Amino acid sequence: MAIDITQFRQVFFEESLEGLDAMESGLLQLAEGTPAEETINTIFRAAHTIKGGGGTFGFQELTSFTHVLESLLDEMRSGRRLVTQEAISLLLQAVDVLRSMLVALQAGTEIDQTQVTEFQTQLEALWHGTAEVTPHPSAPVKTAGDPVRSPVSVGWHITFQPCPTMLQTGNDPLRMFRELETLGTLTVQVDMTRLPAFADLAPETCYLSWELTLHGAVSREQVSAVFEWVEDDCALSLTPLSVPQVPEDVPSLPSPEPAAGVERRAGVERRQSTAAADMNSIRVNIAKIDALINTVGELVITQAMLSQLRDGFDMRHLDKLRDGLDQLERNTRELQESVMSIRMLPISFAFNRFPRLVHDLSQQLGKKVQLTISGEQTELDKTVMEKIGDPLLHLVRNALDHGIESPARRSEVGKPETGCLHLHAYHQGGAIVIEVSDDGTGLNRDKILRKAREQGLVGEDETPSDEQIYALIFQAGFSTAETISEISGRGVGMDVVWSNIKDLGGTIAVFSEGGNGTTFTIRLPLTLATLDGQLVRVGGETYIVPLVAIVESVQIDTTLIHTVAGQSTLYKLRDDYLPIVRLGDLFCVQQAGGAGSEDLLMVVESAGRKIGLIVDELHGQQQVVIKSLETNFRRIEGVSGATILGDGMVALILDIAGLLRLAQYRGGMSIELQRGETARYAA
Amino acid sequence: MDIAQTLGTDTASIVTSDTRQYLSFFLADAEYGVDILRVQEIKGWETVTALPNTPEYVQGVMNLRGAIVPIIDLRQRFHMERLDPGPTTAVIVLKVIHDYGSRIMGVVVDAVSDVHDVTDAELRAAPECGSTASSECVKGLATVNGQMLIILDIDQLLNTGELAVATSHT
Numbered sequence: 001m002a003i004d005i006t007q008f009r010q011v012f013f014e015e016s017l018e019g020l021d022a023m024e025s026g027l028l029q030l031a032e033g034t035p036a037e038e039t040i041n042t043i044f045r046a047a048h049t050i051k052g053g054g055g056t057f058g059f060q061e062l063t064s065f066t067h068v069l070e071s072l073l074d075e076m077r078s079g080r081r082l083v084t085q086e087a088i089s090l091l092l093q094a095v096d097v098l099r100s101m102l103v104a105l106q107a108g109t110e111i112d113q114t115q116v117t118e119f120q121t122q123l124e125a126l127w128h129g130t131a132e133v134t135p136h137p138s139a140p141v142k143t144a145g146d147p148v149r150s151p152v153s154v155g156w157h158i159t160f161q162p163c164p165t166m167l168q169t170g171n172d173p174l175r176m177f178r179e180l181e182t183l184g185t186l187t188v189q190v191d192m193t194r195l196p197a198f199a200d201l202a203p204e205t206c207y208l209s210w211e212l213t214l215h216g217a218v219s220r221e222q223v224s225a226v227f228e229w230v231e232d233d234c235a236l237s238l239t240p241l242s243v244p245q246v247p248e249d250v251p252s253l254p255s256p257e258p259a260a261g262v263e264r265r266a267g268v269e270r271r272q273s274t275a276a277a278d279m280n281s282i283r284v285n286i287a288k289i290d291a292l293i294n295t296v297g298e299l300v301i302t303q304a305m306l307s308q309l310r311d312g313f314d315m316r317h318l319d320k321l322r323d324g325l326d327q328l329e330r331n332t333r334e335l336q337e338s339v340m341s342i343r344m345l346p347i348s349f350a351f352n353r354f355p356r357l358v359h360d361l362s363q364q365l366g367k368k369v370q371l372t373i374s375g376e377q378t379e380l381d382k383t384v385m386e387k388i389g390d391p392l393l394h395l396v397r398n399a400l401d402h403g404i405e406s407p408a409r410r411s412e413v414g415k416p417e418t419g420c421l422h423l424h425a426y427h428q429g430g431a432i433v434i435e436v437s438d439d440g441t442g443l444n445r446d447k448i449l450r451k452a453r454e455q456g457l458v459g460e461d462e463t464p465s466d467e468q469i470y471a472l473i474f475q476a477g478f479s480t481a482e483t484i485s486e487i488s489g490r491g492v493g494m495d496v497v498w499s500n501i502k503d504l505g506g507t508i509a510v511f512s513e514g515g516n517g518t519t520f521t522i523r524l525p526l527t528l529a530t531l532d533g534q535l536v537r538v539g540g541e542t543y544i545v546p547l548v549a550i551v552e553s554v555q556i557d558t559t560l561i562h563t564v565a566g567q568s569t570l571y572k573l574r575d576d577y578l579p580i581v582r583l584g585d586l587f588c589v590q591q592a593g594g595a596g597s598e599d600l601l602m603v604v605e606s607a608g609r610k611i612g613l614i615v616d617e618l619h620g621q622q623q624v625v626i627k628s629l630e631t632n633f634r635r636i637e638g639v640s641g642a643t644i645l646g647d648g649m650v651a652l653i654l655d656i657a658g659l660l661r662l663a664q665y666r667g668g669m670s671i672e673l674q675r676g677e678t679a680r681y682a683a
Numbered sequence: 684m685d686i687a688q689t690l691g692t693d694t695a696s697i698v699t700s701d702t703r704q705y706l707s708f709f710l711a712d713a714e715y716g717v718d719i720l721r722v723q724e725i726k727g728w729e730t731v732t733a734l735p736n737t738p739e740y741v742q743g744v745m746n747l748r749g750a751i752v753p754i755i756d757l758r759q760r761f762h763m764e765r766l767d768p769g770p771t772t773a774v775i776v777l778k779v780i781h782d783y784g785s786r787i788m789g790v791v792v793d794a795v796s797d798v799h800d801v802t803d804a805e806l807r808a809a810p811e812c813g814s815t816a817s818s819e820c821v822k823g824l825a826t827v828n829g830q831m832l833i834i835l836d837i838d839q840l841l842n843t844g845e846l847a848v849a850t851s852h853t
């Protein structure tokens with residue numbers, strides 16, 4: 001009975017890609033000059049797993065490639081080879097080649113053979129050529145996946161002597177022989193000389209060894225692939241059969257192998273790569289699943305309690321019913337949170353590619369950069385994670401290209417030669433904050449202003465604040481780089497960053513101290529699927545304001561309302577003047593009365609700017625599921641989406657950043673508004 | 684065998700390749716038709732949630748089993764006088780195909796009428812009378828039981844102007 005192993009392929013790909021990531025980060029640690037034994041071991045193990053898995057799934061190319069890699073690493077591990085920088089960069093490139101091979105295999109497309117062969121030759125040259133301590137690794141008996149394709153022989157004589165503990169590792173010789181049988185005609189002879197008396201027999205110990213003869217046009221790789229998993233636990237020798245081979249007459253000894261001597265035509269099935277290219281799966285921490293199961297358990301108990309109440313209910317049980325419903329509400333909330341948390345991944349998934357990127361880029365640019373990462377355990381939603389990768393990439397590239405100076409320049413201005421790039425993530429309220437900071441030149445305020453004036457983004461007579469000037473770098477087509485380099489400078493980077501983050505409902509702010517570096521601060525909602533909202537009534541409509549955006553709500557005191565230039569309305573809130581606007585006016589909804597004292601002022605904030613919204617009434621708070629308006633309609637300024645309320649009606653979710661734009665677009669407000677924002681809205 | 688063949692030819696003669704079925708409805712005393720294959724369902728009128736800063740003919744959005752579906756008032760779309768919803772007012776939920784995919788939209792009509800078979804040959808091109816947006820949305824005219832049936836091109840009708848799908852997602 002053959003197990004269909006193709007079903008495990010996806011797992012293999014995922015694990016292998018994870019293994020590659022581990023190898024990469026290990027290699028980068030080595031590159032920093034700490035040849036920690038444990039690090040090499042980690043890299044070696046990862047390579048070994050990929051090789052083993054590759055063999056199991058029949059990916060010969062993968063196996064033979066990884067084999068060379070593994071041999072090199074083995075020498076490093078045992079101290080027979082020094083860990084040199086060239087070796088590391090070669091190994092890093094090898095990781096890239098392996099990754100592209102895996103991706104090709106996963107997608108079921110052709111592997112770029114020329115690249116692989118070329119690279120394999122390079123690796124072999126390194127392996128054979130310059131082993132520094134031992135001249136040549138004595139060709140091991142276990143020639144699994146020999147890089148040089150051996151000629152196909154008419155058959156093989158195999159001596160297989162497993163070590164006594166082989167069975168304990170879960171390897172079953174029977175399966176291997178069956179696998180061999182699919183390759184050709186197999187004759188098995190068992191050697192039982194080591195078999196002890198029955199009384200001394202330990203059932204988990206392997207006492208047997210085998211002599212096998214395999215007839216058929218089979219390559220050495222094919223045979224050794226069968227023994228892939230046990231090669232460390234056995235003595236294995238493969239001898240090609242001479243050409244005019246008369247099959248050895250093997251007397252059928254009584255053997256525990258039911259398949260011994262049975263002929264079967266090899267149904268050589270080259271497994272079709274039908275696996276869907278991208279399964280879009282997610283790996284979840286088991287603790288989260290446990291929490292989920294606990295919650296479901298509680299839910300079941302609550303349900304049982306409630307249904308017990310139903311039988312013979314009278315008013316005396318009303319309190320119990322109320323308690324039960326409270327409990328049900330709590331359970332539902334917990335269940336929802338547990339389910340949502342399954343989608344949450346640590347941000348290290350997004351951060352992990354940067355050590356490599358910084359390593360490569362800094363070499364390319366001839367800069368010395370040290371990357372530090374903190375808060376990588378901060379969790380965020382998988383969909384947010386997928387979309388934040390590109391903006392982060394742009395920011396990191398920019399920091400390396402424009403931010404951090406060359407070592408010479410740095411020592412001139414009295415900074416340490418090695419620049420610092422810091423990635424930091426943390427939770428704040430219902431949002432995740434990601435900071436990308438460097439200690440490079442910082443933004444050149446005057447240069448940006450000059451460029452902006454040249455491009456007509458800022459009028460000659462205007463004097464925008466620093467913050468407004470820095471915000472200009474997010475404009476499409478705006479770049480201050482004098483030369484367009486391979487890495488950045490075309491002015492397409494920052495506006496992509498800005499629009500991606502905006503799409504995610506986030507904000508980005510930039511802070512720079514001239515000459516002392518730049519810090520980009522990205523704020524993103526934790527999840528895109530639900531939000532905590534405050535229900536407000538305006539006229540006959542109900543809207544939902546995201547709770548995170550609300551600063552406070554106050555009863556309006558009409559004496560504090562001031563009108564500026566007959567148009568914009570300000571409200572004196574303690575010591576501050578706050579622009580206020582009637583939500584009904586923005587949305588063309590009939591709103592009762594004037595700004596009377598019966599109205600409520602809800603102070604909301606987005607990207608550091610506040611505005612007061614006049615609403616008629618506040619209703620309850622509730623968690624709502626976000627539905628897109630764009631699916632069947634289009635985007636509406638000031639509205640981020642819709643949700644369905646308990647009564648089945650649709651309620652719109654307000655987008656505060658959009659409302660601010662809407663308010664200023666209406667010309668209602670002139671103070672506190674940034675020109676850059678207006679330009680962006682018009683664009 | 685013979686019977687099966689006869690049946691087969693019979694059904695074929697009923698629905699030939701160039702015969703289409705149209706769901707007809709009334710709008711200010713005129714009868715209009717839309718391709719029945721695009722009709723998802725017909726609903727009674729329900730209160731909708733208004734969308735801010737949209738043209739008047741966009742009535743709002745409705746909850747259709749968890750999906751948010753925009754509702755278009757066809758009277759207002761055709762610059763006719765608005766009519767308050769009555770007992771026969773219905774919402775026809777349509778699948779509208781555009782360049783990037785498809786979406787679900789509802790149109791408000793005075794009353795749903797019937798299903799008519801119209802062959803492509805019976806379809807007359809709409810005469811050129813003025814170049815209003817409304818006449819662009821007419822696929823053709825047909826005569827059914829002596830009455831004029833105006834066949835609408837819903838993709839044209841519900842993808843133009845303010846209803847157009849944003850070409851980029853920036």
